[in-house]
Amino acid sequence: MRRQKKKCHGYTVSMLILGLVLLMASVLYLPHLRQVLGAGTPDIARPAQKNQVIIPKLKLTLPLFDATTEQTLAKGATLWQGQFDQRPVITAHSGITNHPGFDRLDTLKKGDRFVVFHNSTQYTYTVTQKKTVRPAAVDSVKPIAGQSLATLVTCTPYMVNSHRLLVTGRRVKSATSTMSATITQIQRRQEQQIWKMALLGISGLLLFAGFAVGLTWYHKRRTVWA
Secondary structure (H helix, E strand, O other), X not given: OHHHHHHXXXXXXXXXXXXXXXHHHHHHHHHHHHHHHOOOOOOXXXXXXXXXXXXXXXXXXXXXXXXXXXXXXXXXXXXXXXXXXXXXXXXXXXXXOOOOOOOOHHHOOOOOEEEEXXXXXXXXXXXXXEEEEOHHXXXXXXXXXXXXXXXXXXXXXXXXXXXXXXXXXXXXXXXXXXXXXXXXXXXXXXHHHHHHHHXXXXXXXHHHHHHHHHHHHHHHHHHHHO
């Protein structure tokens, strides 16, 4: 009788561990599944998005929202204080699971380009400056007379978020047709990455289910033969 109780206890502990593993995997995986299903996150494969930010070097495209809220930051990039005229300041999260945000913004160098589509107009910028500041210093980013600038902002260091990384670019001319082809390539790559993550998650769930079924069968078999 004691031996049988021991087996039941071991089985219960094993299933609890499996349950915790499944819960942790779900927390990481569900945002990617939501992207595939189009629930609550922007469809990055749809070029009809009116406002967006594109960083070719990072192979990144994000929807751009005028209002800065937790909801819009969870979906893409936002305009700081909702203003685009003179010197737009564009913010995005780093280190979240449902979209890449500005995770690799620190890898940009002088001369790299980023593109902003706002109200059907394309603005292309070349990076001229990078600096790290205290969060309050973002408010001090002001227009400079005679210069057409834009600044990308995200939290830094990665996952610590004690400071803000500011990447500023100066507006330059760019061929619309060339940029359109670049954007299409980026969108296709991001779509492929999302589907890969979805397939990986489904495969993991199937593996987990198979392991749980096998463990249950093994427990029942040992119980019968005990």
